[in-house]
Amino acid sequence: MNIEVSAALLFRDGKLLITQRPAGTHLAGLWEFPGGKREHGETFEECLQRELREELAIEVDVHELFEEIVHEYPEKAVHLKFFRCELKSGEPRPIHCEALQWITRDDLNKYEFPAADAQLISRLADHKTIWS
Numbered sequence: 001m002n003i004e005v006s007a008a009l010l011f012r013d014g015k016l017l018i019t020q021r022p023a024g025t026h027l028a029g030l031w032e033f034p035g036g037k038r039e040h041g042e043t044f045e046e047c048l049q050r051e052l053r054e055e056l057a058i059e060v061d062v063h064e065l066f067e068e069i070v071h072e073y074p075e076k077a078v079h080l081k082f083f084r085c086e087l088k089s090g091e092p093r094p095i096h097c098e099a100l101q102w103i104t105r106d107d108l109n110k111y112e113f114p115a116a117d118a119q120l121i122s123r124l125a126d127h128k129t130i131w132s
Helices: 044-056 105-110 115-126
Strands: 002-012 015-020 035-037 059-072 077-089 099-103
Touching: 002 044, 002 059, 035 044, 044 059, 044 077, 059 115, 077 115, 099 105, 105 115
Parallel strands: 002 077
Antiparallel strands: 002 015, 002 035, 015 099, 059 077
16 A cells, blocks of 8 residues: 655744644654645645645645655555645644644654654754754
8 A cells, every 4th residue: 555645844933843643543642744645636735735724724835845755664655745834824733633843953853753754854953954
């Protein structure tokens, strides 16, 4: 099974928004970048706008693709696209996630992320300019 996922890198005041996966889901309790599964006929950008509206009650502008990863879990493969986004309206609220957090670059190693995000986490930790 191959799942396509679009996720946001949403920065504000030098901090990055992360969300915690809800109980009862695959990888429950781990932290991730907000987004979700792409539906048939949807672009990755459209998917991201829809998911952020549904999950966090925000509207965003989707900018450039920052990272693309294919990761094989034992039960499925995920194709992840991470886009830099800009908040247009709304204040993020945890509607379809356990919690949300704005973190600094130094906070990255304090949260547990899915294995699929390891390459991205490393790149974000080394990439100083994207945080400003």
